[in-house]
Amino acid sequence: MPCGYPISSGGGKSAKADTVGAEVSLIPRADWSSPAAKQTLIDTTTATEAFNKAIVTVKCADDTNIGSWCSVHIVVTVNGKEEDIELKGTGIGTPGESCTIDLTGVSVAKNDTYKVEAYTDSYLGNYSGDFVYKVSIGDFSYIDTNNPEVSLIPRADWSSPAAKQTLIDTTTATEAFNSATVTVKCADDTNIGSWCSVHIVVTVNGKEEDIELKGTGVGTDGESCTIELTGISVAENDTYKIEAYTDSYLGNYSGDYVYKVSISDFTYKGENSEEPNPPVDDTLAEVQTSAWADEKKRAEIIPATTAESDYNKATVTVKCAGDVSFNDQSKLHIVITVNGVETDIEQEGIGGWDPGWSGTYDITDKFPVIKTGDTYKVEAYTDSWETHTASYVFKVGVTLVSEKTDDATPKPEKVKTEITSAKLSFAYEKAAEGTATFLKVCNVDVSGFAGNGTYEADIAEDAWKTWDKTGFYNLGFVDSDAGYTLKNAVLTVNGVYEFVLGETLSSEFKEEKHKVDFPNCWNTGYNAGDVLFTSKDGKATIVFGGNNVVISLYVESDKAPTPTATPTKKPNRPYYPVITPTPTPTAAPTAEPTATPSPEPTTEPTVEPTVKPTTAPTAEPTAEPTTAPTNAPIAEPTVTPAVPTEAPAEPTAAPVTPTKAPAQKVQKGDKVTVSGQKYVVTNASKKTVEYVAAKNSKKKTVSVPATVKVSVNGKKVTYKVTSIKNNAFKGNKKIEKITVSKNIKTIGNNAFKNCANLKTIVIKSTSLTKIGKDALKGTAKKLVIKVPAKKVSAYKKLFKNKGNNSIVIKKA
Structure with a gap:
């Protein structure tokens, strides 16, 4: 929720000079296939003052209402560019009611040419009146919640102190906040690349906190960028002040400032925010850096101990040093040793590029189960090697959990x-x-x-x-x-x-x-x-x-599964050719058979047959083989035993029961390639995957599918594609259009960064909740993002400050 800086200080003025149009009647569609009829609220005119807010008044006909399930569309055309804004009703559902609705999301500058129209997409077949709603618009105003832009000047030389500039003078917070957005505009001969920084100094109730923000620009002189400010905590009614400075020293600098800086979008991100930033215990173990050639320095998280209960789950807590980030080029290793056996669990950074990040992640899927009485210890190390000021890279803790599991007995099908x-x-x-x-x-x-x-x-x-x-x-x-x-x-x-x-x-x-x-x-x-x-x-x-x-x-099934009978062992079938004897057995190896053979073998098995048959079999076989088979015979002897054409060199081995191939188990983190596109499993039980990259980077058009078929144990199993990974399309200069499917909920950091020719993104999803940092940075100017009609307003906010401020969002 936006908060903090009073409107009276930030500025808010009414554009009273603009004329409000007359009240108009909105009529229903003739049927669903008919287009909605637009009515003109304000005909084409020139704005005498800027505005970005207005009030829409809606009066209902006697047998209609304007509850939250109803809507009115306001169409604002500015300098020939049309914007359709859907306003949900704020009434309570009473026929004939009236309500007012705030119109935001518009931006009309002084001297812009604009026109305002309205329509409803209601279709009421049994509707009795000649209108659904009467609508008017008024109270145009310009609300600027940004604080004054200030100029940051360079140091006179390295020994001179940096000069702080006040962004917000001492004031009392009207609402709590713990994050904000800092906007930086560079002078014509400076840039704000990752090697540059701006310091934001937040003083809360007399306690000062200096937060260094690394630049997010690309290194082009005169560029601008936005940087998220986190690591602050201001409660309602706290007294606070915000200042800024740069420690840049530019001896040959020609201008009178380095950067112009402002701060806005104060927000409180709580437990249910998109990017939680939980508190971290300062007593966590410090994980230090290692030179690449050195043996990795392990930090002891949990010393060697004897387990007092079973542990089957584990969570890792991470706190980065103030000038270190847990980005996707960093790695943290958790080493769990159980009864002398080590398991090394590697985690690629998940915290993005923000320095000082804190957070948690789960390692249960790779966790070696610890049983009561086992001896175990937990260590951590990082293979990151970078220059930083703190004595550690990360502070790390591991929480072990004993969670009861269901009975191992298979559930009935x-x-x-x-x-x-x-x-x-x-x-x-x-x-x-x-x-x-x-x-x-x-x-x-x-x-x-x-x-x-x-x-x-x-x-x-x-x-x-x-x-x-x-x-x-x-x-x-x-x-x-x-x-x-x-x-x-x-x-x-x-x-x-x-x-x-x-x-x-x-x-x-x-x-x-x-x-x-x-x-x-x-x-x-x-x-x-x-x-x-x-x-x-x-x-x-x-x-x-x-x-x-x-x-x-x-x-x-209410029937217990039928037990599988243990098969009776039979003599091994010889691997050489056999001749089926005549069905009449004989008592001795003579031309005539003797009496019926006895049900049990007459002799114990020997290593070699007592009589080796000749190459050609006798005319008639004996009633029983002279040697019992190497395995226990079946209860009834075979009436017509097979006579081999030649004896094997060695007795036949015991029968080998065919081993069934172990069932394939899909786990979180498994990588999958389908139709040349790469994915990684994000949740095995819910059958979800994340889109990683397209194998063929030369295509101009790419679609991220809604589902993919993953081969599991010989069967094709459907997995939903619910996210696009960090850097998925980063740097792809060929791609011009990307279609994002209906199941996508999140798009990662830098997902489309530096896709210079990307001109169109089609979003089919209505459940998109998060767009990562700099996802659109370096994409084409006037990038068109087509979205579902009911999501135009919401997605405008979602794509704001993601690296391209010239995007055009319109309904698909």
Whole structure:
């Protein structure tokens, strides 16, 4: 949340000279395929003052509302460039209500030519009036939350002190913050590459903290850059002051300053922020650097000790020295020795290039299990070698955890099961406004519905009784004529298996009704085989079959697996040719057979057969071989034993049971190449991978897929591609267009850095939550990023300050 510097000090002025247009009526679409009709709020005019904020007032028709599920679009065209901004309603859902909505995300400078229009994409087939909303716009203002830009001058010489300049004079914080953004503009003959630095001095309640920020520019004179400021902590009502200086000394410098610096975007990043920065114990062991030729210096994290319990999980805590970062070119090794056996776990840096980074990471997937009574110790070292001022590179701690695991006994296999009944139960609570006259489940009225209360309803048979009775077309959907909330929605299948579909579910207005939708076989947000719900007792699952394929019930088999019988050992089959004798056995090696052979061999096995057959067999075989087989014979002797054409040199060895190839186990960190593109497994149980790089770097167009097929034990298993790794496309001068699939949630640091010809990025994902530092740095000017229509506003903020300030974000 933005905070800290008062508006009265940072500046905020109203552009009152701009004329507010008349109130206009927004009409609904004729149908979904018809375009929305734009109405002009302010016709083309010239701005007399700059503005970046306005207030939109919305009045509803008597039978419409402007709740959060509704929206109005404001289209602002500045100097011929159109920007479509979707505003979500702020009403409560009462027909005929009115509300005001802040319009931000616009930027109109003084003397710019601009036009403002509005439309709604509502389609109301049974709509009775001639408009949906009446809309007007006013209260244009320019809010500048940045602090005054100051000039940092060089030292007169190296012995002279650096001159501090005040960014924010002593003031009281109105909100807590622990990070901010520093903007640096260089003089015409200076740059802000990584070898340069700016110091930010934050004084909180009289205690001064000097934070050195390394430049993030590329070394071009006159360049600008933004740098994230972390490592500060200002609480609400703290007194603080912020200053800046540079320790540069430029003897031949021609200007009167080195850099112009400002600070903005004060933010508090807590436990749920995108980049957590947890506190670290200063008593952690210090890991020192080593010269490349030296033996790595190990720091003792946990001395040799005897385990008092089983440990099966471990977490590493890292704190970097003030001028050291835990970047992807750094490595930290954790060495765990159990009963004299070492396991060396290497971790590539995950903290980016910010100096002084602190954080944690998990090493459970590579952790050697420690049992009660084992002797173990934990050490750490780094193979980094760099000049820095502190006596250590990292401070490191390792936390061992004893976590109970499930019984090792294999769980029964789940099998696809016939459905005989399905019932939905829930507690109904009406919304603040409006009273429902009906409530339906799968288009069937809920019996006895009378407002707030607990209800049960059978899922209509045609929603689950597929041709094989094993799947749902719909798990259920609820609709009404007024807003509501469902609590503790439970689906009971076959009267036994209870699945919690949701603890609190608010209705949405769509298809002219207030609905709560549960998954159906037409959903596009799942992949075939995804487990949608697991029963309370863990014995049953509801599994998605793929688009237009039913959602099926799988239940643990109630039959114990049939034990595999131990096979009776048989004599080894000779590896040389055999001749099948005639079926009538003889008592002796004569032309005629003797009596029926005895059921057991008459003699014990010997090393060599007592009689070696000739090259050609006798006319008739004996009833029994003169030598018993090397293995125990079966209960009944073979009536027609095979007679070899020649004896083996040695007795046949014991039969070898074929060894089944061990099952392949996919682990976090495993590398995969599919269709020339590289990935790394990020979560084996959830089946997710991260996109690493394209093998063929000469392609002009690259798509990051939604899923990939990974070969596991001879089968193709679908893994979701949920992230793009740091530096994935860095420095690729050929690429011009990249398409990012619907499953991507994060894009790493420097992901597209220095892709000088990258002109278009298409984002299909609506769940993107993080863009890494400098992800767009060095990309083409006016880079166009096409995003889902409902994400234009959110993604503008997400891509802000990522290295390219000339990007154009528009709906795909």
